[in-house]
Amino acid sequence: xxxxxxxxxxxxxxxxxxxxxxxxxxxxxxxxxxxxxxxxxxxxxxxxxxxxxxxxxxxxxxxxxxxxxxxxxxxxxxxxxxxxxxxxxxxxxxxxxxxxxxxxxxxxxxxxxxxxxxxxxxxxxxxxxxxxxxxxxxxxxxxxxxxxxxxxxxxxxxxxxxxxxxxxxxxxxxxxxxxxxxxxxxxxxxxxxxxxxxxxxxxxxxxxxxxxxxxxxxxxxxxxxxxxxxxxxxxxxxxxxxxxxxxxxxxxxxxxxxxxxxxx
Amino acid sequence: xxxxxxxxxxxxxxxxxxxxxxxxxxxxxxxxxxxxxxxxxxxxxxxxxxxxxxxxxxxxxxxxxxxxxxxxxxxxxxxxxxxxxxxxxxxxxxxxxxxxxxxxxxxxxxxxxxxxxxxxxxxxxxxxxxxxxxxxxxxxxxxxxxxxxxxxxxxxxxxxxxxxxxxxxxxxxxxxxxxxxxxxxxxxxxxxxxxxxxxxxxxxxxxxxxxxxxxxxxxxxxxxxxxxxxxxxxxxxxxxxxxxxxxxxxxxxxxxxxxxxxxxxxxx
Ligand SMILES: Nc1ncnc2c1ncn2[C@@H]1O[C@H](COP(=O)(O)OP(=O)(O)OP(=O)(O)O)[C@@H](O)[C@H]1O
Ligand SMILES: [Mg+2]
Numbered sequence: 001x002x003x004x005x006x007x008x009x010x011x012x013x014x015x016x017x018x019x020x021x022x023x024x025x026x027x028x029x030x031x032x033x034x035x036x037x038x039x040x041x042x043x044x045x046x047x048x049x050x051x052x053x054x055x056x057x058x059x060x061x062x063x064x065x066x067x068x069x070x071x072x073x074x075x076x077x078x079x080x081x082x083x084x085x086x087x088x089x090x091x092x093x094x095x096x097x098x099x100x101x102x103x104x105x106x107x108x109x110x111x112x113x114x115x116x117x118x119x120x121x122x123x124x125x126x127x128x129x130x131x132x133x134x135x136x137x138x139x140x141x142x143x144x145x146x147x148x149x150x151x152x153x154x155x156x157x158x159x160x161x162x163x164x165x166x167x168x169x170x171x172x173x174x175x176x177x178x179x180x181x182x183x184x185x186x187x188x189x190x191x192x193x194x195x196x197x198x199x200x201x202x203x204x205x206x207x208x209x210x211x212x213x214x215x216x217x218x219x220x221x222x223x224x225x226x227x228x229x230x231x232x233x234x235x236x237x238x239x240x241x242x243x244x245x246x247x248x249x250x251x252x253x254x255x256x257x258x259x260x261x262x263x264x
Numbered sequence: 265x266x267x268x269x270x271x272x273x274x275x276x277x278x279x280x281x282x283x284x285x286x287x288x289x290x291x292x293x294x295x296x297x298x299x300x301x302x303x304x305x306x307x308x309x310x311x312x313x314x315x316x317x318x319x320x321x322x323x324x325x326x327x328x329x330x331x332x333x334x335x336x337x338x339x340x341x342x343x344x345x346x347x348x349x350x351x352x353x354x355x356x357x358x359x360x361x362x363x364x365x366x367x368x369x370x371x372x373x374x375x376x377x378x379x380x381x382x383x384x385x386x387x388x389x390x391x392x393x394x395x396x397x398x399x400x401x402x403x404x405x406x407x408x409x410x411x412x413x414x415x416x417x418x419x420x421x422x423x424x425x426x427x428x429x430x431x432x433x434x435x436x437x438x439x440x441x442x443x444x445x446x447x448x449x450x451x452x453x454x455x456x457x458x459x460x461x462x463x464x465x466x467x468x469x470x471x472x473x474x475x476x477x478x479x480x481x482x483x484x485x486x487x488x489x490x491x492x493x494x495x496x497x498x499x500x501x502x503x504x505x506x507x508x509x510x511x512x513x514x515x516x517x518x519x520x521x522x523x524x525x526x527x528x529x530x531x532x
Contacts, residue, residue: 040376125361132321133359137373137425138348230282 017228028142028220032150035143042148049152053114057160060109065164068101069093069171077176086182090190093172094165098195098203102165103157104256107210110160111248115218118149119244122222123237131223146219150212157211158204165203202263209259213251218244272297272429272461273318274330280313280322280485287313288485295478300455300462302472305482306507311465312356314482315433318463319353320344349377352422356433356465358414360406360421366393367402370421377425392420395450397443412439416447423454430454433465444468448475469508473497481507 036042076092122145125131134141169191176182221244226236271294280288287310295301303311316322317329326337331347339347360369370389374380380388393399396416406414415435422430435451436444448471454460466472472479473493481488481496481504488507489499496504 121363128362129355129357129359130361133353133355133361133421135321136319136348136351136353137376137421138345139373139376 025220029216031142032146035140035147038140038143040144045148046151049149050155053152054156054159057110057113060113061106061160061164062167064105064109065167066171068105069097069168070175072096073172073175077180077182087186088190089176089182090187091194094169094191094195095199097165097168098199102161103203103206103210104252106161106164107214107252108249111214111245115214115248116241116245119218119222119241120237122219123225123240126223126225127232127237149219150215153211153215154208158207161203161207206256206259209255210252213255214248217248271295272332276328278317278328280317291487293480293490297461298455298459299477300451300464300475302476302479303465304467304472304479309482310485311482312433315431315465319431350427351429351431352425352427354418354422354432354435358418360414360417362406365403365405366417369417370424373424392423396420397446412443428460430460430462436468436471444471451475
């Protein structure tokens, strides 16, 4: 075959494998959702995952939340004071946090902390034949490994986002009001007047979508670590983990834009 | 050997591929019930691949593998669930869940598939661990066990549901001769006392001839010999003799020449 023919064959093969991969990923989600109603019981394992995804992320979320709020307070005060409208600081800080930064930064932090760990854990189970062992015990690996993580993610992401928002708003208060001297009454009043339920909904819808995306991508990458290459080695797990973090982060940002443009 | 009708597993002209590379060629054999069936062969001859076909982890073409007379390629997921509940599998690596203690590993299938109370499950788990010589280790994590202990723990887990068909991939690799002999005795008593059918992959000749009722010798993805231990022992096939007499590949002499060459290079 000539070289251009070869190229077309390769391109076709690549395209097909990508499409098959997407199909497999879709089926993976369906199996995981389907697994919610299958035995074994999920209460205990879900609680364990809530502890891991939620509780163990708390420190990181509080820390990043505080500094995001503080930098918003700083930047907001500096910009607004140019127009003499420091009174809008509360509205600016809270709206940016609740609509955008809260859900996005929370999701990115949890992806980095828990998503990578979830992917590595499941990937190791794959290469050590533990997933095969589950199958041969007639325990559905989707139901046993994936579904509880989905429940835990869907519970944790909105809660972590709320915590991030609240701490961020106090961070903005600390810098804008306590340090730079904006009016405290105007700060809280601005929040009260400007933040509506639709802003809060938007934040939560984002948090839920990001939860599904992060858990889906992380578990999928781990579950199929090394399956396509057939090598089943440690490097497959590390590659899967890197992929999981990168793809989750990118899709969080893309989904953020899409949701914002739909809901606005 | 028995016919397709009475055998518990029948394999007919099984071919197997990884990508485009064929690793099993025209494999056919029958496993009669209540026996120990040993699969032997040098490393890389395709034993684990054959094993994975039999336990349903590698998709099989039509009319290649029959279990109790049913073509497994036509099984639906409910048939697989039923089959998987009736077998026990020990993987070559042990495949213990490393976030759980030994006790939890062995208890898992019981917790999922039975309604037993936790007291009874505890007793059963203790019993299985005792059978493989690991009583007293029930609270250890897999990472705290030696390689041979992981193997035995994997066997305890495979036995948890008292399966009628037991698949074990190299149970005694990594074990000392005494523990390995104990494991052989365990497999024999499982067959005799519980009527289990046991399919064992091994390269230990001695243990294979001790426990095997039937054996299959594989080489490079093909069957070299298949039948009772006597018939395999008396086989005239040169590769079988070579395998049984543990001779290295023809290269024996070349090896010596190679070593001499190496030494002469160093002494120069
Ligand atoms: N995942 C895989 N992808 C590609 N080739 C594989 C894979 N697993 C095994 N093989 C190939 O298939 C052949 C048979 O391997 P298999 O694992 O069945 O051997 P084995 O008889 O179990 O060897 P051992 O005694 O060392 O366990 C080998 O040549 C191996 O290279
Ligand atoms: Mg093997």
